[in-house]
Amino acid sequence: MIRILIVDDEPxxxxxxxxxxAPKPDIKILGLAANAIEALPLIQTLKPDVVFLDIQMPKLSGMALVAMLDPLPRIVFVTAFDDYAIQAFEENAFDYLLKPVEPVRLAKTLSRLRHDLSPQPVTMLAPSIRHIPGYLHNRVRLLPIEQVEFAFSDLGGVHVACQGEQFHTQLTLKSLEEKTPLLRCHRQYLVAPEAIFEIQLLENQLAQIVTPSGARVPVSRRYLKALKDELGLE
Structure with missing residues (x-):
């Protein structure tokens, strides 16, 4: 059962x-909140699996609410403006939906949530992953883990960056985090310690990693301190 809270100032x-x-048999709506201030204690008390969250709301925005949450439930931002998409993912969004919400697009989000929330068959994986199966067009390449710079997820699935190319993989980010040396730097990104050429500190306690190939990997404020601790940085 996926437990959901809906937060939007528009009734x-x-x-x-x-x-x-409501008609989905595996969905339980815990409640509806009219603004972020009303939602905060509900999230802390009810501990939903997912919060469908409007971005633009009076007094406290959806982005500001996310910054106050720890631990962070899966956040699906709901907005009328698609130019919020990039910022939404920087704020650890699981997904975002444009208003008015299309049933077909919502179904894709729910499918991803079901997969993410379901127990993963980790027993099928080896104790450690030495190679990642990477798919690109009609090719399948076994990517040596020591050559991987970073991995990330988007609406198209999980991807691995290796030697200047990006490959699709059927492994989850959670599996890669648990079974490889890749470090979590963002809800949707893992990075190889050896691929951290430079860490650039940005505004609002955000950062980005520059890899030897010149790629930019985002670091969210939620994971910045843990990443610096893992690397022995002050």
Whole structure:
């Protein structure tokens, strides 16, 4: 059962999303909140698996609410403006939906949530991963883990950057984090310690990693301190 809280200052938007979610047999709507201030104690008390969260709200925005949450539930931002998408993912979003929410697009989000929340068959994996199967067009390449710079997830799945190319992989980020030396630097990114050429500190306690190939890997404020501790940085 996926436990969901909906947060939106527009009553029609709240109710419409609830109506789309309610018929799903594996969905339980814990409640509806009219703003971020009302949502904060509900999240802390009810501990939902997922929060469908509007971005633009009076007094406290959805982005500001996310910065206050620890631990962080899976966040699906719901917005009328697609230019918020990049910022949404920088703020550890699991996904984002554009208003009005399309049932087909919502179904894709729910499918990803079901996969992410379901127990992973880790017993099928070796104690450690030496090579990552990478798919590119009609090729399958076994990528040596020591040659991988970083891995990331997006709406298309999980991808691995290796020697200037990006490959799709069927492994999850969680499996890669548990079974390889890759370090978590963002909800959607893992990076190889040997591929950290430079860490650039940005505004709002964010950062980005520059790899030897020149790629930029985001570091969210949630993982910045842990990453610096892992690398022995002050």
């Amino acid at each position: 029609y938007a709240r109710e419409e999303l609830a109506e789309l979610l």
